[in-house]
Amino acid sequence: MIGIYSIRNMLTNIRYIGQSINIEGRIRQHKYKLNRGIHSNIHLQRSYNLNDKYFVYEVLEECSIDNLDRQEQFWIDYYKGYLYNTILEVSREHDYNVIIYNKIPSNILLQIVKRKRLQEKYRHRTITRKIRA
Helix, strand or coil: CCCEEEECCCCCCEEEEEECCCHHHHHHHHHHHHCCCCCCCCCHHHHHHHHHHHHHEEEEECCCHHHHHHHHHHHHHHHHCCCCCEECCCCCCCCCCCCCCCCCCCHHHHHHHHHHHHHHHHCCCCCCCCCCC
């Protein structure tokens, strides 16, 4: 089956949108990688690791090979703001993909900032033990 598919978290309704000329095979690849913790999309992988039973794999639309990019872009635009996708623009100009990156979700960015601040705060501290006399 050729078309556009989605991996959806039923709790949050956040999706990963993709296209394939073999949707069934592509979904099997995603499942394999997610189950082994090696998926290339870190946001999707972390969410999956927390609650894998809430993920569903859906075919959004069947279409011809010629319309794959256009229809994938349609669905990315339709669900914009509720996506695990890091690439938000589908284009094949001059045989390479033109990409626009999705912003890091604010909660993840906040965790990164807090971790960096703690690392800086405790970087120069030495660990000492009190010795009782």
